[in-house]
Amino acid sequence: MFKKKTIWLLCMAALCLALYTIVISRIEGRTDVIFGGSDNGFIRSDSATFGDPNEYNTPEPTEDIWPDIDIDLPQYSMVNDQVAHLLTSQFEPDVDYIEGTTQLFSVAAMPYLDAMLQDLRDAGFGIYVAGAYRTYSYQKMLFDGKASQIAMGFDPPVTDYLDPKYQEAVEEAKKITAYPGASEHQLGLAIDLMDKRYYTPYVYENMNQKFYEYLDSICANYGFIKRYPTRKLLLTGWDEPWHYRYVGVEAATFIMEQGICYEEFYAHYNPDFQY
Numbered sequence: 520m521f522k523k524k525t526i527w528l529l530c531m532a533a534l535c536l537a538l539y540t541i542v543i544s545r546i547e548g549r550t551d552v553i554f555g556g557s558d559n560g561f562i563r564s565d566s567a568t569f570g571d572p573n574e575y576n577t578p579e580p581t582e583d584i585w586p587d588i589d590i591d592l593p594q595y596s597m598v599n600d601q602v603a604h605l606l607t608s609q610f611e612p613d614v615d616y617i618e619g620t621t622q623l624f625s626v627a628a629m630p631y632l633d634a635m636l637q638d639l640r641d642a643g644f645g646i647y648v649a650g651a652y653r654t655y656s657y658q659k660m661l662f663d664g665k666a667s668q669i670a671m672g673f674d675p676p677v678t679d680y681l682d683p684k685y686q687e688a689v690e691e692a693k694k695i696t697a698y699p700g701a702s703e704h705q706l707g708l709a710i711d712l713m714d715k716r717y718y719t720p721y722v723y724e725n726m727n728q729k730f731y732e733y734l735d736s737i738c739a740n741y742g743f744i745k746r747y748p749t750r751k752l753l754l755t756g757w758d759e760p761w762h763y764r765y766v767g768v769e770a771a772t773f774i775m776e777q778g779i780c781y782e783e784f785y786a787h788y789n790p791d792f793q794y
């Protein structure tokens with residue numbers, strides 16, 4: 520009972536913070552506020568510090584440099600809001616608590632995550648896990664909260680879900696918060712990682728870039744990739760330098776060495792995949 524109340528209070532606090540941020544950003548005329556990405560806050564994007572988002576460097580699909588893998592294995596799942604790539608509400612991976620946190624992660628990939636976190640600690644970083652496994656229903660709550668928040672911001676405010684204008688808010692919300700079933704956090708293989716000393720407030724300029732430089736240099740050793748790098752925003756649709764995804768050492772090493780995003784990698788094995 521106590522736990523339920525705590526979760527409810529935390530959710531309300533997160534929604535209040537998001538609403539507050541939207542109001543502040545409107546007042547200040549900001550257009551670069553990004554919500555979502557982590558469970559309990561917002562991140563203001565100042566992407567310029569993270570390189571050129573237009574920089575494309577997909578390698579030629581020459582046959583002998585791409586790893587020989589079975590793309591249909593669960594660790595390679597492509598999750599997004601395309602119908603073919605949505606997870607159902609029944610998809611529930613085997614997860615367990617990440618040591619020392621209240622966050623859950625895939626049992627199968629846990630040894631790799633544990634080793635990566637230990638590497639970070641050994642390098643002198645404090646770790647804050649801002650998000651990991653999310654259930655379908657939790658993602659739905661986040662998304663519905665975002666859509667209704669946007670609809671309330673219309674002039675006049677729209678509160679009726681059946682109002683055709685509400686659909687506009689839904690489409691707008693899709694750019695900010697993953698649609699239910701469209702978040703790879705539901706796979707249990709994604710984690711939002713931040714340096715403990717820099718996690719608040721969530722603005723890029725406050726993030727410890729040394730933390731991400733180091734993490735980017737070692738993550739593939741443990742099978743993880745930087746999933747939504749700023750410079751690939753136009754390909755992935757997301758700008759989340761804190762979001763890492765387990766795909767296995769072989770694929771991760773190739774992806775990080777080539778500097779490609781997962782869409783580019785996945786499309787090599789599934790030529791029909793559009794992104």
Ligand SMILES: [Zn+2]
Pocket residue numbers: 556557650704709710711759761762763
């Ligand atoms: Zn994330």
